[in-house]
Amino acid sequence: xxxxxxxxxxxxxxxxxxxxxxxxxxxxxxxxxxxxxxxxxxxxxxxxxxxxxxxxxxxxxxxxxxxxxxxxxxxxxxxxxxxxxxxxxxxxxxxxxxxxxxxxxxxxxxxxxxxxxxxxxxxxxxxxxxxxxxxxxxxxxxxxxxxxxxxxxxxxxxxxxxxxxxx
Amino acid sequence: xxxxxxxxxxxxxxxxxxxxxxxxxxxxxxxxxxxxxxxxxxxxxxxxxxxxxxxxxxxxxxxxxxxxxxxxxxxxxxxxxxxxxxxxxxxxxxxxxxxxxxxxxxxxxxxxxxxxxxxxxxxxxxxxxxxxxxxxxxxxxxxxxxxxxxxxxxxxxxxxxxxxxxx
Numbered sequence: 526x527x528x529x530x531x532x533x534x535x536x537x538x539x540x541x542x543x544x545x546x547x548x549x550x551x552x553x554x555x556x557x558x559x560x561x562x563x564x565x566x567x568x569x570x571x572x573x574x575x576x577x578x579x580x581x582x583x584x585x586x587x588x589x590x591x592x593x594x595x596x597x598x599x600x601x602x603x604x605x606x607x608x609x610x611x612x613x614x615x616x617x618x619x620x621x622x623x624x625x626x627x628x629x630x631x632x633x634x635x636x637x638x639x640x641x642x643x644x645x646x647x648x649x650x651x652x653x654x655x656x657x658x659x660x661x662x663x664x665x666x667x668x669x670x671x672x673x674x675x676x677x678x679x680x681x682x683x684x685x686x687x688x689x690x691x692x
Numbered sequence: 693x694x695x696x697x698x699x700x701x702x703x704x705x706x707x708x709x710x711x712x713x714x715x716x717x718x719x720x721x722x723x724x725x726x727x728x729x730x731x732x733x734x735x736x737x738x739x740x741x742x743x744x745x746x747x748x749x750x751x752x753x754x755x756x757x758x759x760x761x762x763x764x765x766x767x768x769x770x771x772x773x774x775x776x777x778x779x780x781x782x783x784x785x786x787x788x789x790x791x792x793x794x795x796x797x798x799x800x801x802x803x804x805x806x807x808x809x810x811x812x813x814x815x816x817x818x819x820x821x822x823x824x825x826x827x828x829x830x831x832x833x834x835x836x837x838x839x840x841x842x843x844x845x846x847x848x849x850x851x852x853x854x855x856x857x858x859x
Contacts, residue, residue, distance in 0.1 A: 526802050527694035528820055537824050569844040635693050653695055657704050658858055665832035666839075666854060673840050677736040687833060691825055 530594060530635060531628040533656055536692040538587035539623055541668050544689030545583060546616045548675055548682060549609050555680045561609050567674045576674045578604070580612045583667040584619040590660040591623055593639045594652055595630035697761060697802060698795040700823055703859040705754035706790055708835050711856030712750060713783045715842055715849060716776050722847045728776050734841045743841045745771070747779045750834040751786040757827040758790055760806045761819055762797035 552561035565577040574582065581604045592599035600622055606612045635653035642648075650659065672687050719728035732744040741749065748771045759766035767789055773779045802820035809815075817826065839854050 526800050527696050528700060528802065528824070529694050532820075533695060533700070533824060537829075540825065541829065569840050570846070573843060633693050635695065653699075654858065657695070657700060658707065659855065661828060662704075662708065662832055662855060663851075665829055666836045666851075669833045669836035670840055672833075673736050673837055676740060679737065684830075684833075688826065688829060691821065 529628070529632045530652065530656065531631040534587075534590055534594065534631060534660070535623050535626065535628075537661070538591070538664060539620060539692045540689045541664070542584065542587060542616050542620055542623075543692075544687060545580065545668050545671060546613050547689070548672060548680070548686055549580075549613055549616075551682055551686065552675050552678075552680045553609055556678075558609060562607075564675065564678045564680075565607070565609070565612070567678055569670070569674065569677075573670075576671055577606060577612060579667045579671040579674065581606065581615065583664060583671065584615050586660060586664040586667060588619050588622055590656065590664070591626050591631070593655070594634045594637060595626045597622075597626050597630060696795070696799045697819065697823065698798040701754075701757055701761065701798060701827070702790050702793065702795075704828070705758070705831060706787060707856045707859045708831070709751065709754060709783050709787055709790075710859075711854060712747065712835050712838060713780050714856070715839060715847075715853055716747070716780055716783075718849055718853065719842050719845075719847045720776055723845075725776060729774075731842065731845045731847075732774070732776070732779070734845055736837070736841065736844075740837075743838055744773060744779060746834045746838040746841065748773065748782065750831060750838065751782050753827060753831040753834060755786050755789055757823065757831070758793050758798070760822070761801045761804060762793045764789075764793050764797060 552564060566575045568575045588599050602615060606615050637652040639650045639652055639655040640647050672682060676682055719731060733742045735742045755766050769782060773782050804819040806817045806819055806822040807814050839849060843849055
C-alpha cells in the first residue's frame with residue numbers, strides 16, 4: 526500500500542497538463558485563434574503573471590519536479606511562446622519529457638535532497654515534502670489561475686475541463 | 693518509503709486551510725473588516741461561485757475527503773457564513789475535524805471504495821485515485837480561486853501566503 530512517488534507526480538501532472546491544453550482548445554473554439562491569443566495577456570491584476578506565463582509556469586512546475594526527483598536533465602525552455610499553438614507545443618513537449626522519465630527513476634526518492642533557489646535564499650526539502658508541500662500546490666495554483674483567467678474572459682468551461690481524465 | 697495516505701491528505705489540507713485563514717486576515721488588514729466582507733461576494737465571472745463559497749467548498753473538500761477515506765462522520769455545515777469571522781470559524785472547525793481523525797483510520801485505505809454523487813450520476817473511485825485524481829486538485833482549485841479573488845481585489849498577497857508553512 527501507500528503511494529509511490531511516481532504515482533504522485535507523473536500521472537497527476539500528465540492528466541492536468543492535457544486538461545490545460547484542452548482549455549486552450551476551448552478558448553480557440555470560443556473566440557477563434559486570434560481572439561484566444563488576445564486573452565494570453567490577461568491577468569487577474571497587473572502585478573500577477575498573464576495567462577501565457579501561467580501556462581509556462583505550470584509546464585515548468587511539472588518538468589522541474591520530475592527532473593529534480595529523478596535526476597533527469599530537464600529540457601530548457603526560454604518562455605518565448607506568444608501564440609496558442611506555441612503554448613500547446615510547450616505543453617506537448619513537457620508531456621514528452623514526463624513520459625521519458627521511467628518510474629524507476631522516481632520511486633524511492635522520498636528522501637532525496639531537493640534545494641529550491643529563490644531570490645531571497647534557498648529552500649531545502651526532502652523529495653516527499655517537496656512534492657506534497659510545494660510542487661503539487663504550486664502546479665495546481667498555475668493551472669487553476671489559467672482556468673480562472675479563461676473563465677473570466679467568458680470561455681465556456683466547467684470543472685470537468687479542469688479535472689481532465691485519468692491517465 | 694512511499695507516501696502514506698494520511699500524509700497525502702491531513703497535513704496537506706491543514707497547511708493550506710491555515711494559509712487560507714491567513715489570506716482572510718490579510719484581507720481584513722488591507723481593507724478593514726467591512727471592506728473585507730464586501731469582497732466575499734466577488735466572483736471571477738457571474739456564473740462562478742463567490743469568494744465566500746470558494747472558502748466553504750475548500751473546507752468541504754478537505755472535510756469530505758478525510759471523512760470518505762476514514763469512515764469518520766463529517767460535521768454538517770449549512771454554508772450560512774456571511775462574515776470573515778464566520779468563515780474563519782468554519783475553517784477552524786474543519787481543522788478541528790481533520791485533527792480528530794487518527795492516522796490509523798486513513799493509512800491503508802488506498803483501495804477503499806469512494807463513490808461521489810453528482811447531479812449527472814455517480815463517479816466511483818478507489819481511495820488513492822480519489823485523492824490524487826480528484827480531492828487534491830479540487831481542493832487546490834478552490835484555495836487558488838479564493839487567493840485569486842483577493843489578489844484581484846488588491847489585497848497584498850504573495851505566493852508564500854498561498855503556500856503556507858509545513859505542518
